[in-house]
Amino acid sequence: MSAMSLRAPVTPSTVTATPVTAETAAGLLEEVRTRSPLVQNITNAVVTNFTANALLALGAAPAMCDVPGEAGIFARVADGLLVNLGTPDAEQRVAALEAVAAAREAGTPWVLDPVAVGALPVRTALARELLGHGPTVVRGNASEVIALAGAGTGGRGVDSTDDPEDALAAATGLARELGCVVAVSGPTDVVTDGRRVVRISNGHPWLTRVTGGGCALGAVMAAFAGATPADDKGAALAAAVAATAAYTVAAEQAAATATGPGSFAVAFLDRLALVTPDDVRLSARIATKEAA
Amino acid sequence: MSAMSLRAPVTPSTVTATPVTAETAAGLLEEVRTRSPLVQNITNAVVTNFTANALLALGAAPAMCDVPGEAGIFARVADGLLVNLGTPDAEQRVAALEAVAAAREAGTPWVLDPVAVGALPVRTALARELLGHGPTVVRGNASEVIALAGAGTGGRGVDSTDDPEDALAAATGLARELGCVVAVSGPTDVVTDGRRVVRISNGHPWLTRVTGGGCALGAVMAAFAGATPADDKGAALAAAVAATAAYTVAAEQAAATATGPGSFAVAFLDRLALVTPDDVRLSARIATKEAA
Amino acid sequence: MSAMSLRAPVTPSTVTATPVTAETAAGLLEEVRTRSPLVQNITNAVVTNFTANALLALGAAPAMCDVPGEAGIFARVADGLLVNLGTPDAEQRVAALEAVAAAREAGTPWVLDPVAVGALPVRTALARELLGHGPTVVRGNASEVIALAGAGTGGRGVDSTDDPEDALAAATGLARELGCVVAVSGPTDVVTDGRRVVRISNGHPWLTRVTGGGCALGAVMAAFAGATPADDKGAALAAAVAATAAYTVAAEQAAATATGPGSFAVAFLDRLALVTPDDVRLSARIATKEAA
Numbered sequence: 001m002s003a004m005s006l007r008a009p010v011t012p013s014t015v016t017a018t019p020v021t022a023e024t025a026a027g028l029l030e031e032v033r034t035r036s037p038l039v040q041n042i043t044n045a046v047v048t049n050f051t052a053n054a055l056l057a058l059g060a061a062p063a064m065c066d067v068p069g070e071a072g073i074f075a076r077v078a079d080g081l082l083v084n085l086g087t088p089d090a091e092q093r094v095a096a097l098e099a100v101a102a103a104r105e106a107g108t109p110w111v112l113d114p115v116a117v118g119a120l121p122v123r124t125a126l127a128r129e130l131l132g133h134g135p136t137v138v139r140g141n142a143s144e145v146i147a148l149a150g151a152g153t154g155g156r157g158v159d160s161t162d163d164p165e166d167a168l169a170a171a172t173g174l175a176r177e178l179g180c181v182v183a184v185s186g187p188t189d190v191v192t193d194g195r196r197v198v199r200i201s202n203g204h205p206w207l208t209r210v211t212g213g214g215c216a217l218g219a220v221m222a223a224f225a226g227a228t229p230a231d232d233k234g235a236a237l238a239a240a241v242a243a244t245a246a247y248t249v250a251a252e253q254a255a256a257t258a259t260g261p262g263s264f265a266v267a268f269l270d271r272l273a274l275v276t277p278d279d280v281r282l283s284a285r286i287a288t289k290e291a292a
Numbered sequence: 293m294s295a296m297s298l299r300a301p302v303t304p305s306t307v308t309a310t311p312v313t314a315e316t317a318a319g320l321l322e323e324v325r326t327r328s329p330l331v332q333n334i335t336n337a338v339v340t341n342f343t344a345n346a347l348l349a350l351g352a353a354p355a356m357c358d359v360p361g362e363a364g365i366f367a368r369v370a371d372g373l374l375v376n377l378g379t380p381d382a383e384q385r386v387a388a389l390e391a392v393a394a395a396r397e398a399g400t401p402w403v404l405d406p407v408a409v410g411a412l413p414v415r416t417a418l419a420r421e422l423l424g425h426g427p428t429v430v431r432g433n434a435s436e437v438i439a440l441a442g443a444g445t446g447g448r449g450v451d452s453t454d455d456p457e458d459a460l461a462a463a464t465g466l467a468r469e470l471g472c473v474v475a476v477s478g479p480t481d482v483v484t485d486g487r488r489v490v491r492i493s494n495g496h497p498w499l500t501r502v503t504g505g506g507c508a509l510g511a512v513m514a515a516f517a518g519a520t521p522a523d524d525k526g527a528a529l530a531a532a533v534a535a536t537a538a539y540t541v542a543a544e545q546a547a548a549t550a551t552g553p554g555s556f557a558v559a560f561l562d563r564l565a566l567v568t569p570d571d572v573r574l575s576a577r578i579a580t581k582e583a584a
Numbered sequence: 585m586s587a588m589s590l591r592a593p594v595t596p597s598t599v600t601a602t603p604v605t606a607e608t609a610a611g612l613l614e615e616v617r618t619r620s621p622l623v624q625n626i627t628n629a630v631v632t633n634f635t636a637n638a639l640l641a642l643g644a645a646p647a648m649c650d651v652p653g654e655a656g657i658f659a660r661v662a663d664g665l666l667v668n669l670g671t672p673d674a675e676q677r678v679a680a681l682e683a684v685a686a687a688r689e690a691g692t693p694w695v696l697d698p699v700a701v702g703a704l705p706v707r708t709a710l711a712r713e714l715l716g717h718g719p720t721v722v723r724g725n726a727s728e729v730i731a732l733a734g735a736g737t738g739g740r741g742v743d744s745t746d747d748p749e750d751a752l753a754a755a756t757g758l759a760r761e762l763g764c765v766v767a768v769s770g771p772t773d774v775v776t777d778g779r780r781v782v783r784i785s786n787g788h789p790w791l792t793r794v795t796g797g798g799c800a801l802g803a804v805m806a807a808f809a810g811a812t813p814a815d816d817k818g819a820a821l822a823a824a825v826a827a828t829a830a831y832t833v834a835a836e837q838a839a840a841t842a843t844g845p846g847s848f849a850v851a852f853l854d855r856l857a858l859v860t861p862d863d864v865r866l867s868a869r870i871a872t873k874e875a876a
Contacts, residue, residue: 046632046648048338052503057553062503063408064338064379070412077411087648089675091381116647119661120654209857211636211646261641262853269554273501340630344795349845354795355700356630356671362704369703383673561846565793 018234019288020198025242026277026284028224032246033059037079037226041219042066042096044086044115047212050265051082054216057272058246060223071095072102080226081110082219083130085123093126100133109136109225109236113218118147131178136225136236138174139183139218142167149174164190168197172291181236183221185214189244192291193237200241201285202248209261210268217247245284250275252283310526311580312490317534318569318576320516324538325351329371329518333511334358334388336378336407339504342557343374346508349564350538352515363387364394372518373402374511375422377415385418392425401428401517401528405510410439423470428517428528430466431475431510434459441466456482460489464583473528475513477506481536484583485529492533493577494540501553502560509539537576542567544575602818603872604782604825610861610868612808612826617643621663621810625803626650626680628670628699631796634849635666638800641856642830644807655679656686664810665694666803667714669707677710684717693720693809693820697802702731715762720809720820722758723767723802726751733758748774752781756875765820767805769798773828776875777821784825785869786832793845794852801831829868834859836867 038061043051048064055062065074068091075081081103083096103110112135114127127148131138138148142164149170164171164186171182175194183191189200207213224239224246250271258264330353335343340356347354357366360383367373373395375388395402404427406419419440423430430440434456441462456463456478463474467486475483481492499505516531516538542563550556622645627635632648639646649658652675659665665687667680687694696719698711711732715722722732726748733754748755748770755766759778767775773784791797808823808830834855842848 044648045337045629046636049341049503049633052338053553053557056501056503064336065408065412066379067381067412067414069414073412087650089651116649120649120651120657122651122653209640211633211640258854260854260857261637262850262857265637265853266554266558266850269557270550270552273552273554337629341633341795344630345845345849348793348795356628357700357704358671359673359704359706361706365704558846558850561849562842562844565844565846 018196020196020238020241020286022245022281022284022286024238025245025286026281028228028239028242029246029275029280030277031227032223035079035227036061037223038063038077039219039223039226040065040074040078040081040099041084042071042092042099043082043084043215043219046086047084047215050210050212051216051219053269054272055219055223057269058220058223059273062219066092066095068094068098072098075099075102075108076106078108078226080222081108082113082222083110084113084115084215084218085117085127086115086215088123088126096126096130100130100135104133109222109239111135111137111139111218111222111225113139113215114144114148115140115215117144118150135178135180137181137183137221137240138178139185139221139240141185141214145174145182145184146170164188168192172197181240183240183244185217189248191237191240191244193234195291196237197289197291198237198241199287200244200248201287202245202252202283204251204255206255206258206261206264207251210265217244220247241286245286246275246280247272249280249283253279310488312488312530312533312578314537314573314576314578316530317537317578318573320520320531320534321538321567321572322569323519324515327371327519328353329515330355330369331511331515331518332357332366332370332373332391333376334363334384334391335374335376335507335511338378339376339507342502342504343508343511345561346564347511347515349561350512350515351565354511358384358387360386360390364390367391367394367400368398370400370518372514373400374405374514375402376405376407376507376510377409377419378407378507380415380418388418388422392422392427396425401514401531403427403429403431403510403514403517405431405507406436406440407432407507409436410442427470427472429473429475429513429532430470431477431513431532433477433506437466437474437476438462454478456480460484464489473532475532475536477509481540483529483532483536485526487583488529489581489583490529490533491579492536492540493579494537494544494575496543496547498547498550498553498556499543502557509536512539533578537578538567538572539564541572541575545571602780604780604822604870606829606865606868606870608822609826609829609870610865612812612823613830613859613864614861615811616807619663619811620645621807622647622661623803623807623810624649624658624662624665624683625668626655626676626683627666627668627799627803630670631668631799634794634796635800635803637853638856639803639807641853642804642807643857646803650676650679652678652682656682659683659686659692660690662692662810664806665692666697666806667694668697668699668799668802669701669711670699670799672707672710680710680714684714684719688717693806695719695721695723695802695806695809697723697799698728698732699724699799701728702734719762719764721765721767721805721824722762723769723805723824725769725798729758729766729768730754748772756781765824767824767828769801773832775821775824775828777818779875780821781873781875782821782825783871784828784832786829786836786867788835788839790839790842790845790848791835794849801827804831825870829870830859830864831856833864833867837863
């Protein structure tokens with residue numbers, strides 16, 4: 001994929017694409033703190049606690065509402081919704097579909113995190129069905145995004161790669177096909193709306209040694225999307241980028257005081273509460289280019 | 293509600309109502325440490341881990357037993373039972389009803405935590421059914437207690453208030469109607485048996501920034517109720533008050549050493565293990581009045 | 585049971601049984617770090633997060649895959665599998681049977697943790713059925729191992745003892761009957777393949793004050809078994825012993841810096857990441873004897 005970006009037009013892409021900046025991210029963190037968006041989480045059994053604590057620390061209001069007959073009702077009043085497919089039991093599958101249908105009707109922004117999609121049939125079928133309900137953001141690692149893009153066009157299964165740059169074409173294609181934002185996690189995070197590609201170069205490897213390090217970011221994206229004025233055309237891209245920036249800047253701050261993954265997770269929750277818009281303004285490394 | 297207490301009889305209410313004191317709370321903490329009550333938890337997916345760790349830290353023995361066909365058997369041998377409606381999936385709903393029926397028969401004290409009751413129909417219907425089985429303690433925030441009281445008399449939905457004083461009439465009415473104790477969490481916690489109103493003025497705002505900060509208190513109330521001699525008429529009120537006092541005094545101690553919600557949660561578990569009856573004796577701010 | 589070991593032959597048992605040593609344990613920890621085994625966890629709702637974090641800290645790759653229709657597929661590609669019966673809901677019971685059948689066919693080593701088996705009928709029936717699929721390791725406390733051995737021969741229910749030495753005959757009998765390794769947790773951990781009895785005398789009481797302290801060890805045993813060359817005849821015994829040694833040496837290191845169960849759990853995750861093969865070589869207290 002890096003070869004592909006070398007084939008991009010000579011005209012500097014940063015000229016025509018409106019950039020998402022550290023200033024944008026700082027402003028949206030301020031919005032999250034002010035509005036305290038209510039975020040509904042339909043997520044996996046491993047990370048519910050960490051996800052809720054990450055949202056609470058950040059200043060958002062988490063709720064796990066994943067029972068059929070309630071999930072749709074909640075999705076109409078929530079400011080944002082996360083659907084994470086990590087442990088999709090039968091009731092949660094029904095609740096997820098109920099919630100996204102309601103979110104779509106009510107205009108609630110929602111994030112799909114297609115954990116381990118591709119190789120495992122139950123979640124892959126569910127992911128395909130959910131995609132039809134118009135997610136605001138799809139967030140995954142490179143393998144998941146490649147698998148998901150493949151699923152949309154016939155199925156190529158899971159790729160073993162971990163580098164977001166290798167998933168760039170899949171991400172851009174998926175974003176264009178679905179009219180959504182696709183975010184790919186990695187050492188450098190890549191977020192695209194199919195037109196612009198934004199890279200955020202913050203974070204710390206310890207985030208990958210704490211379970212839910214990626215999953216909770218999906219919930220934080222739902223919080224940022226839920227705190228963003230809905231009439232802003234580029235809102236979803238800015239929200240996903242700002243969420244990633246605030247989250248990974250907090251991770252850098254936490255890593256500076258931790259001695260291992262246990263103390264890192266604790267310090268990270270502290271820093272999600274303490275990280276300021278000015279910290280994001282000063283530390284976020286965000287670069288916007290036009291998509292190839 | 294503060295206006296209503298001004299309308300209370302001029303005769304000092306503290307004269308006729310036996311007060312629950314810091315001394316009572318300290319003694320019951322000693323009982324919990326000595327007896328290590330076995331507490332069955334049928335609780336939500338987000339807080340199971342934190343709840344079990346809080347009980348273990350305190351010196352109780354937690355068990356999550358929420359499978360139909362086992363939940364009732366366990367409720368007969370447990371010293372106390374918590375039923376928390378945070379994520380009530382279909383099997384857990386069956387298990388909850390099985391457990392409370394067995395608890396009632398066996399005389400096992402049990403606590404109902406009606407999370408988000410009122411607006412969400414599945415848990416609201418379940419809460420109504422559970423109330424018929426005679427909970428020992430109902431514990432919630434102001435909105436939940438108001439909704440629950442309304443549900444018993446025709447349904448008024450969820451109130452958005454967070455102040456326990458605004459839920460005082462609902463709490464007192466519910467306590468009298470059900471013959472149970474009702475505990476309302478807030479900056480000052482309010483616990484009533486319908487005759488006496490006890491206020492506990494300890495705690496720290498960070499308890500609201502840790503998921504399960506309220507839910508685990510329900511489990512701790514079940515531990516205290518399970519460690520209290522059953523022939524004591526005022527046992528349930530004293531247990532709920534003592535649990536709140538020990539829990540919130542530990543929270544104050546934890547907050548003194550923490551830098552954010554992550555390190556607070558860790559320090560809080562430490563302090564639940566380390567808080568002494570003397571700490572409770574010296575630091576618990578408990579005031580008993582007669583109910584209006 | 586200590587009386588029974590006094591009845592053992594006078595010939596020193598350590599002569600004929602190949603010992604498992606601290607050197608073995610250190611070497612296997614090295615293997616886990618190098619191979620990063622993929623460990624599938626079908627475990628209880630209380631400990632999923634702690635279990636995944638323990639595996640990640642150690643250097644393994646955890647996955648919670650417990651949905652019917654996926655659990656078997658995953659068990660064929662995983663390096664190791666844990667089945668823990670702490671909260672066995674209906675779907676998880678189906679998934680567990682599906683996973684162990686696939687693990688058996690594919691040669692994936694798997695660990696059974698029969699939490700609270702004996703008194704509770706749903707998990708006891710499931711445990712009995714799972715035993716027929718040839719677990720690599722059965723891991724439990726003394727009461728559980730005694731109950732499980734009884735279940736195999738007619739059912740004696742749960743014993744209240746906590747001392748692994750009291751479960752030695754049950755453990756040895758079960759290991760011989762099933763051709764597996766049985767590990768009994770306690771102040772001194774006992775691991776046997778029915779021929780050799782290995783005692784590991786490390787650890788700290790705070791491990792019993794953190795929920796999942798025992799359950800996560802089952803997952804770590806699956807990681808060690810998954811990182812062990814399969815053609816080694818004594819592989820399962822060595823893996824279970826090495827997992828216990830690395831785990832309990834890390835616990836000792838963590839206890840040295842903690843002030844209570846909350847900070848202990850955090851430091852323990854740090855130490856699982858930081859404990860070195862040399863630490864295990866120097867600190868593991870492992871003794872091998874011939875079984876009576």
